[in-house]
Amino acid sequence: MTSVLPPGPKGKWRSTWKIVRNPREALEGWVRSYGDPFLVPTLNGPVVITGRSELIREIFGRDPSLYDPFATPALSPILGQGSMLVMGGDTHRRERKLVMPMFHGDRMRAYGQAMQQIAMTKLDDCLARGPVISTLDLMTSISLEVIVRTVFGVSHRQMSESIMDAIRKVVRKTNPILFFSTKTHFSFLGLSPWDRFQAARLQLRKLFNELYEQRQQNPTDGEDIFSMMTAARYEDGESITRDHLREELMTFLLAGHETSAIAMTWAIYHLHTNPAVLETLREELRTLPDRSFASLAAAPYLKAVVQETLRIHPIVTEVLRKLRTPMSLGEWTIPAGFAVAPATVLAHYNSAAYPDPDTFQPERFLERSYSPFEYFPFGGGHRRCIGAAFASYEMAIVLGTILGEHAWELVDKYQVTPSRRNLTMGPSTQVPIRKM
Numbered sequence: 001m002t003s004v005l006p007p008g009p010k011g012k013w014r015s016t017w018k019i020v021r022n023p024r025e026a027l028e029g030w031v032r033s034y035g036d037p038f039l040v041p042t043l044n045g046p047v048v049i050t051g052r053s054e055l056i057r058e059i060f061g062r063d064p065s066l067y068d069p070f071a072t073p074a075l076s077p078i079l080g081q082g083s084m085l086v087m088g089g090d091t092h093r094r095e096r097k098l099v100m101p102m103f104h105g106d107r108m109r110a111y112g113q114a115m116q117q118i119a120m121t122k123l124d125d126c127l128a129r130g131p132v133i134s135t136l137d138l139m140t141s142i143s144l145e146v147i148v149r150t151v152f153g154v155s156h157r158q159m160s161e162s163i164m165d166a167i168r169k170v171v172r173k174t175n176p177i178l179f180f181s182t183k184t185h186f187s188f189l190g191l192s193p194w195d196r197f198q199a200a201r202l203q204l205r206k207l208f209n210e211l212y213e214q215r216q217q218n219p220t221d222g223e224d225i226f227s228m229m230t231a232a233r234y235e236d237g238e239s240i241t242r243d244h245l246r247e248e249l250m251t252f253l254l255a256g257h258e259t260s261a262i263a264m265t266w267a268i269y270h271l272h273t274n275p276a277v278l279e280t281l282r283e284e285l286r287t288l289p290d291r292s293f294a295s296l297a298a299a300p301y302l303k304a305v306v307q308e309t310l311r312i313h314p315i316v317t318e319v320l321r322k323l324r325t326p327m328s329l330g331e332w333t334i335p336a337g338f339a340v341a342p343a344t345v346l347a348h349y350n351s352a353a354y355p356d357p358d359t360f361q362p363e364r365f366l367e368r369s370y371s372p373f374e375y376f377p378f379g380g381g382h383r384r385c386i387g388a389a390f391a392s393y394e395m396a397i398v399l400g401t402i403l404g405e406h407a408w409e410l411v412d413k414y415q416v417t418p419s420r421r422n423l424t425m426g427p428s429t430q431v432p433i434r435k436m
């Protein structure tokens with residue numbers, strides 16, 4: 001196949017920098033200059049980016065065996081070979097088959113009660129410290145404890161606390177540039193971003209290995225992911241090794257807490273800058289039969305609030321697939337080795353699908369349904385986020401619980417804008433709130 005490539009900007013350093021700094025501004029600017037799709041040179045290789053649903057359908061619908069994961073040279077040293085995020089082909093399929101049942105929608109009921117109880121305890125802790133609460137801190141402490149408890153269970157309380165501290169440290173020491181080029185993975189007297197990340201990761205690894213030894217001596221048959229993964233067998237009868245388990249569980253912990261915390265913080269911000277939406281939600285909460293986690297998880301308007309939050313602020317701005325073989329995409333032919341990327345940050349602002357896309361309107365999700373090529377905050381196809389049901393469930397329960405407890409107001413009146421955190425985009429402030 002002869003390559004026929006779309007036009008796009010030049011300069012991989014400049015393009016990568018523009019995406020790191022402000023992905024929406026960069027991608028929308030390139031659509032205006034070159035049309036959709038467009039080709040962007042990046043430090044992790046050339047990428048054809050699109051926000052058009054018919055092309056996204058082609059990308060998500062393509063045979064998964066024709067793709068490799070993106071940016072494995074940069075991601076593998078950070079996450080480890082045992083992380084699903086860097087697996088491709090049969091290894092990836094086999095891994096998902098083992099893990100998916102543990103995150104299936106039916107299992108959510110087992111986690112709901114803990115989600116609600118953690119939200120209430122953390123809220124009380126914050127209120128005891130003073131009248132102003134940082135929403136991002138509150139949501140991070142809730143989602144971190146939720147995922148640590150889901151992964152490790154309730155036993156070994158002190159160990160869980162140490163693990164949470166170690167994870168916070170890893171997140172603090174993870175510089176976004178580490179994900180964008182292997183050139184940043186160098187040591188310098190223990191002071192480089194890579195050195196600081198490695199030191200934090202080593203501490204987490206030690207704690208995990210200790211916990212693993214304890215569990216080997218006193219096995220539990222708990223409902224936590226650790227126990228389930230240790231007991232589970234791959235389709236060929238093999239069990240998971242210690243190092244593999246550690247890298248996979250660390251992926252769940254890291255992928256599964258900051259994302260949800262950011263999304264819940266955005267929801268609080270948008271609800272409190274859109275009084276009519278907040279009032280509709282309050283009315284729904286008032287008329288629920290009770291405030292149990294099951295009632296909150298089933299509330300339709302609350303669900304629409306969660307969906308609209310993830311539309312207007314997609315946490316991951318583009319999902320990437322590297323081509324093993326050339327691909328025809330619309331009128332273009334992309335060579336092997338290039339990547340293709342559906343961009344939430346373009347598709348979610350398409351005014352044909354979402355009239356007035358910059359306004360927060362949960363009603364749109366009650367009035368019509370969107371295809372997985374128009375709306376994909378959790379990615380799509382064979383790599384769609386395994387935590388999607390878990391995160392949506394958690395968001396509804398935590399938001400419903402916090403909003404049901406008290407009426408709140410924003411402390412600052414400034415506009416909050418998206419700002420880069422590692423691979424994700426989060427709010428530019430902590431979104432402080434206080435009780436009204």
Ligand code: HEM
Nearest residue numbers: 252255256259260315316319378379380383384385387391
């Ligand atoms: C609001 C919260 C979350 C958002 C917005 C989010 C978003 C995403 C996105 C966009 C992807 C890439 C999908 C693709 O390439 O098509 C992904 C992958 C992944 N997510 Fe999430 N996620 C969230 C919560 C979670 C949670 C709670 C977990 C817990 C286990 C999790 C675990 C993962 C894993 C393991 C992958 C890799 C899947 C694979 O490569 O096969 N995520 N997530």
